Amino acid sequence: MKIQLTTDSPLALEADLLVIGTASTTKLSDDLEKIDRAMGGTLAELWKDEGFEAKSGQRVKLPARGRMKAKWLVVVGIGGKDAVADARTIAHAATKASSRQKSAAIVLPTVDAASVRAAAEALIGGAYEYGDYKTGDRKPKGGLKSAFLLGADKKDRALKQALHEGTVVAECTNLARDLVNAPPNDMHPIALADVFRTEAEKLGLKATVFGKKELEKKGMELFLAVNRGSAIEPRMVHVAYEPEGATKKVAFVGKGLTFDSGGLCIKPPKSMDTMKCDMAGAAATIGIVLAAARLKLPVAVHGVIGCTENMTGAAAYRPGDVFKSLDGKTVEIINTDAEGRLVLADCLSWVRDELAPDLMIDHATLTGACMVALGNYRAGLFTADDDLATKYAKASEVADEKFWRMPLDEDLRSSLDSTIADLKHVGGAYGGSITAALFLREFVGKTPWMHLDIAGPSFLEGAHGRAPRGGTGFGVATGVRFLEALGAEG
C-alpha cells in the first residue's frame, strides 16, 4: 500500500473514501461539521436510522454523489480519549470499509508522529489478506491500494520518519503472518530457513544456515531428537545485524516447528489441525530482525531460529529416551509433544556460548497451558529481570500487543528432576507454561534472558481487534518498540 502525507483539505481531496472518526453523535469536530454541511446535513438522521452510536470501531458509509471530491464518506466511532488509539481505529476501519474502493483519505484526530505511525501500521496491517493459495475468482482482490493522511505535511521530517517506521513494522508483521499461514507442506524447515536467509541477505545481513550434519557436529542432540521422526532435514539459521558503534547486543531466538503432530505422543486431530502455526516464534524473530535492520536501529540484533517438524516416522524419539543437550546435561524424554523446549534449549545454549549477547529473548508457541492461563489474546512473559519485564511491558503497551508477566516459581523446579538423567523435560500436571519456562532456564546460564510464550495470540481462529484470522504476526511490533527504546538509551 502506498501511503502519502498531504495538507489537502478533506473536502477537496480526490479519493474513493473519505474516512473520519467521531466520539459522539451530537458533538462533532470542526472537520466533521464541515463535511456534514457539505453532505447536506444528513448525518444525524442517518446515524439514528442505522443505530450508529459512535462506539469504537462502529462505522457507517454513504455515497457522496458529488457533494465532495471523495466518492464515499465513512464515519468511524472512536473512544475520543487516546488520539493514537483513535488513529489506529480509524485507519483499520478504512481498510474494512473498502469493498471495491482502492484509495482512502484519512482524517486523523491529531496529526503527530505517533498518530501517523499508528495509522500506517493499522492501514498496512488491516489490508492484510492471505490469498497465496486461492486461484481465479477466488483470489482476494486486495482492498485499499493507496491512502492519504490528511493534515500531514509531507516535508515534515518527523512525520515522514514515523510513516517509514509504521510501514516497516507493518510489513514485517505481515511477513510473519504470511510465514505462519503458508501450508506446512510448502513452509517446511528448509523453506523457512531459506526465507530468513534470503530476506536477510537482501538487506546485506550475514546469514548462516546449519544443516543436520552441522547440528550433529555441534552435539545438539535435543534439537535432533525432535527431528528424528521427520523425513525433512532440520535447519538452524543465524542472522546478524551489527551496526557500527552499537553498544548493546540482543539475540532473538524462535521456535520454528513447521508442523507439530505431537510425535509418538500424537495429538488428537482437533489439536493438530492448526499446528502449522508452531513456527510463529521463528516468524516473529524473523520479522523483528528484518525490521531492526530496515530501521537501522543502533543496537546489534541477532536472530536464531530452530526449524524442524515433529513427526512420527520410524526413527521418531520416544518417551523414556535420554539425550545429551549441547550444554552437556542429559534429558529424559517424557512426552514427545513437548518438543519445542528441546529445540529451544539447544538453540539458547548455542546463542549463549557462540554469540554471548547482553540479552536473549525467545518467542515460542510453547504451551497450551499458557492459553489456559491467559486466554487467546495475550502472551506469557517470563524473566527473572524486573527491569527488563517493566521495559517490555511498556514497549508492548505502545505497540498495542498484550503480554502478562508469569512467575518462574522455584517450587515447581523439582518437578523436572529425573530419576535416571539430569533432568526430565516435562513437569507435573499444573503450571505447564511455568515448568516449560523453568526447563528453558536450565540452558541459558548467566545470560540475561526472557521467554515469551505466544501460543495464544500468534494464531487466531477468527479476526479479533486489528488481528486477522490465522497468523497474526504477534510479537514483531513489541520487539521493535523494545529495541527502539533500548537504542534511545544510548
Ligand code: BES
Ligand atoms: N505447540 C504446542 C503448544 C501449542 C498448543 C501451541 C496450542 C499453539 C496452540 C506444544 O509443542 C505442545 O504440544 N505442548 C504441550 C506440552 C505438554 C505435552 C507438556 C501442551 O501444551 O499440551
Ligand code: MN
Ligand atoms: Mn508439541
Ligand code: ZN
Ligand atoms: Zn509445539
